[in-house]
Amino acid sequence: MACKKARGKRxxxxxxxxxxxxxxxxxxxxxxxxxxxxVDLKIDSSIHAGLxxxxxxxxxxxxxxxxxSAFIVAVSKxxxxxxxxxGPAHLNISKGVKIKEEKEEVKVAA
Numbered sequence: 200m201a202c203k204k205a206r207g208k209r210x211x212x213x214x215x216x217x218x219x220x221x222x223x224x225x226x227x228x229x230x231x232x233x234x235x236x237x238v239d240l241k242i243d244s245s246i247h248a249g250l251x252x253x254x255x256x257x258x259x260x261x262x263x264x265x266x267x268s269a270f271i272v273a274v275s276k277x278x279x280x281x282x283x284x285x286g287p288a289h290l291n292i293s294k295g296v297k298i299k300e301e302k303e304e305v306k307v308a309a
Contacts, residue, residue, distance in 0.1 A: 212253055216244035223288050230287050232270060236262045237293040240272065240285065249286015259293055 209216065223246055232238060242256045249269050260274035266284055273280045 208250060208252065215253055215256060216242055218244055228288055230290075232262050232287070232290060232292065234262050234264060238262055238270075238272060239291045239293050240274065240283075240289060241291055243288045246286065246288040249284070249289060251283055251285050251289055255283060259295075 223243060228246075238260060240251055240255050240258050240260065242251060242253070255274055255276075258274050260272040260283070262270050263273045263282060264271040269284050269286050270290060272283050272285050272290070274283055275281070
């Protein structure tokens with residue numbers, strides 16, 4: 200009988216996890232992302248800690264909380280919201296969504 204094929208985290212990811220960017224800096228690993236910030240999930244193949252599943256590569260989610268040095272990110276998967284524990288090396292603050300800024304309205308006495 201033949202052995203069953205192994206299906207680990209990094210299986211069938213030769214092109215997906217190919218290194219295209221520069222080295223990870225210390226600032227990237229120690230970055231602090233505020234809660235309710237919109238982030239993009241992008242796998243960095245050189246960092247194995249806090250690695251996400253490959254089906255979430257390229258998705259966008261919001262930071263819900265923090266667990267140790269990792270962040271808890273809510274991502275939609277179909278109709279559900281899934282919470283992922285992601286290392287800071289695999290998160291980029293999204294440039295496509297503007298951060299909500301609270302503006303104080305000043306009433307002018309007329």
